[in-house]
Amino acid sequence: MTSPITLRLAELAPEYDRSAAFPAESLQAVHEAGLLTATVGERYGGPGGRVAETARILHTLGQGDPSVALITAMTLNTHARQAVQPHWPDELYARVLKESEKRPVLINHARVEPDLGSPARGGLPATLARRTADGWSLSGRKRFVTGAEGLDWFLVWATTDEPEPRVGTFLVPGGSPGIEIADRWDQLGLRASGSHDVAFHGVEIPYENVIGLGPHGPAAEQDNRAGAALHLPLAALYLGVARAAQAFFHTFAHSRVPANLGHPVARTERFRRTAGEIEVLLTAAEQLVLGGAALVDAGDTSYTPEQALGARVLADRHSVRAVELAVRLLGNPGLARGNPLERHFRDIQCAPVHAPQEDISLLTIGTKALNGTKAPTGTQAPNGTNSPAGTKAPSETTASGEAQAPTDTKALIV
Structure with missing residues (x-):
């Protein structure tokens, strides 16, 4: 039996697909159904929905409007990560939860860049965070930021301008001066997802609005x-x-x-x-x-x-x-x-x-499968070298859900 939220999204989807407008009415329906906060941790008084519950929610929403489902997915993933390992400043996350009781509060990462491509293929962000007297000033351009027009928080991946640069995710309120929709999403599919390019022109944020700040390097060991x-x-x-x-x-x-x-x-x-x-x-x-x-x-x-x-x-x-x-x-x-x-x-x-x-x-x-069936010691690989102990490991998925590519992988536009 088709759920009411699926039917409602399916009713609204054709017009949003034609206009490519931000699907505000559909997201309001998702909010009223309690689905935008389904993964808020029990420690914060939330339902504590985990991976299987998230999959069921997105399966349901995807049947109605996948653009709305994808915008929802980004917010659900943020809450899920916070539930597993708190990393937001306490006061800031408490504010997000309080506002989420009243209206849809949308959150998404801004990571892909025009020159870098997807971070999944390696490389450092060109977006720069400069220290100011009161915090940080962010400048740079990001691509494919799903839900950009309606985001309450941009989680911007950037490099600091310090003598020894660090990389981190900067928490930028959506209404901040200096945020510009630089190039509008006009794709074959998911037309209402609003995955626009976003430019940040000296956007000022407080010093504490940053998470995961540290040297760029391989991701920490992760669990499943x-x-x-x-x-x-x-x-x-x-x-x-x-x-x-x-x-x-x-x-x-x-x-x-x-x-x-x-x-x-x-x-x-x-x-x-x-x-x-x-x-x-x-x-x-x-x-x-x-x-x-x-x-x-x-x-x-x-x-x-x-x-x-x-x-x-x-x-x-x-x-x-x-x-x-x-x-x-x-x-x-x-x-x-x-x-x-x-x-x-x-x-x-x-x-x-x-x-x-x-x-x-x-x-x-494939690399994991081959490494699990290594040839006996001394066996020659086809190229005449000992097999494959010296093979460089491929990308590993980081805690953010992105994949960290080997350091020698060329950055590709995706």
């Missing part, structure tokens, strides 16, 4: 929750999109009665076979994602970060494939702007874009 807490819920979000596409496919199949057939196409072997393939793809992926999330919540140490990455890769592939099958079978009606399947097809193309992308994920998984 760190990467999985973001990868699995994001996979669930796009599985929600695929389920919405499946629902339209079923509706079409039952309602379409060609004159030369005399009964709904749902009764034809071709439609039944495709319906079966779509169901297998989505059910298998949901079992991987939700099952993995449950293992993370249970603290099962046998569930590795590589398994979470693998679940994400397969879920993204299955989601994209399922929607493609539906569109292909419907033909022209599947690509008509007048029905939701065309929008689902555009939105699902965004699934593989989130960092770490598939190539880095597979590199991480």
Whole structure:
């Protein structure tokens, strides 16, 4: 049974998709449903929703409007990280929670840069934090800041101008002078996500508005929750999109009665076979994602970060494939702007874009697999060197949910 919040978002989604306007009414509905604060920790009086609960929420919202789901995901992830390991200044986080009782309070990281690309591929931010008499002054430009127009807090990744530069995340109130939407999001999918470029022109913040400030270097050792807490819920979000596409496919199949057939196409072997393939793809992926999330919540140490990455890769592939099958079978009606399947097809193309992308994920998984089956000592690798003890490790997922690439990886624009 479709939930009321899914129905409400689905009702509003077509117009937001057409206009690419900030989906304020939809986010108000998410707030009123109590979902924006579902991961606030029990220590703060919140529900304490964990990875599996986050995945279920985003799966539900993704069926209605994935743009709204993605904006929600960023805020949920912030609260979830704070619940696991408090790192915000106490007074500041208390203020966020108090305001969240009354209205949607949206939070997101601003990390990607025009020259750097995604931090998942390595490199230092060009955004600079200069010391002032009262705090910090931030200047720089960030790309793909989801929900930018409606954010209450930008978590800006920047380098300090100190003699020995440090890197940290600077907590910038959304209404601060000097914040500019520099280039508007105009993409094929997730058009209402408002993932604009944002420029920071000497934005002043207090000295204490910074977290994780320290030398740039490899991320600290992490447990399974760190990467999985973001990868699995994001996979669930796009599985929600695929389920919405499946629902339209079923509706079409039952309602379409060609004159030369005399009964709904749902009764034809071709439609039944495709319906079966779509169901297998989505059910298998949901079992991987939700099952993995449950293992993370249970603290099962046998569930590795590589398994979470693998679940994400397969879920993204299955989601994209399922929607493609539906569109292909419907033909022209599947690509008509007048029905939701065309929008689902555009939105699902965004699934593989989130960092770490598939190539880095597979590199991480493959290196771990090969290192677990090393050749006996003295065995020669094909290149004539001893295998593969000297192989450099690929990206590791950091506590922020980003992936830290090897230091020699070239920064790519993504």
